Amino acid sequence: xxxxxxxxxxxxxxxxxxxxxxxxxxxxxxxxxxxxxxxxxxxxxxxxxxxxxxxxxxxxxxxxxxxxxxxxxxxxxxxxxxxxxxxxxxxxxxxxxxxxxxxxxxxxxxxxxxxxxxxxxxxxxxxxxxxxxxxxxxxxxxxxxxxxxxxxxxxxxxxxxxxxxxxxxxxxxxxxxxxxxxxxxxxxxxxxxxxxx
Numbered sequence: 001x002x003x004x005x006x007x008x009x010x011x012x013x014x015x016x017x018x019x020x021x022x023x024x025x026x027x028x029x030x031x032x033x034x035x036x037x038x039x040x041x042x043x044x045x046x047x048x049x050x051x052x053x054x055x056x057x058x059x060x061x062x063x064x065x066x067x068x069x070x071x072x073x074x075x076x077x078x079x080x081x082x083x084x085x086x087x088x089x090x091x092x093x094x095x096x097x098x099x100x101x102x103x104x105x106x107x108x109x110x111x112x113x114x115x116x117x118x119x120x121x122x123x124x125x126x127x128x129x130x131x132x133x134x135x136x137x138x139x140x141x142x143x144x145x146x147x148x149x150x151x152x153x154x155x156x157x158x159x160x161x162x163x164x165x166x167x168x169x170x171x172x173x174x175x176x177x178x179x180x181x182x183x184x185x186x187x188x189x190x191x192x193x194x195x196x197x
Contacts, residue, residue, distance in 0.1 A: 008049035012070040026085040032150035100178035107185040131184045137177035144170030
């Protein structure tokens with residue numbers, strides 16, 4: 001059922017390879033600038049497709065199925081490419097920031113599996129408010145990391161270091177997202193364990 005909300009959701013999935021291609025060269029400032037614009041547009045469609053579906057009363061099973069998948073594909077693709085290209089690197093701890101991305105990816109896979117298991121038991125697992133905050137932190141962090149490579153001269157002094165401001169915000173919020181990921185993942189797991197023998 002190709003309603004406008006579903007088309008917007010599908011557009012996010014189709015756009016992921018374009019975003020990945022733009023992020024492939026971390027020294028290409030213009031490419032990262034375009035990638036930031038594309039990423040923001042994808043984030044806007046994520047909000048807008050749900051809003052339109054609810055406003056028009058066109059919430060569909062296809063949309064309910066595709067929307068979280070589109071989000072996870074986009075987040076996973078960006079984390080993997082930024083990790084591979086050395087963007088998840090910062091002062092003091094180097095590439096240990098990759099661990100925050102890894103935590104997020106592990107949680108997304110685990111919760112998806114848990115939802116599938118509970119779905120077979122006809123048990124719903126609604127998205128919590130804290131999980132929505134987690135998603136917001138993820139979106140902000142990855143956007144800031146992309147913007148940091150587009151604007152490498154936006155620096156601020158941190159001790160004796162000159163740190164890129166968007167990049168630093170991106171790393172801090174990435175760890176915030178990872179912390180919320182652990183908390184919400186545990187909450188979902190506790191619900192799931194009640195239905196396991």
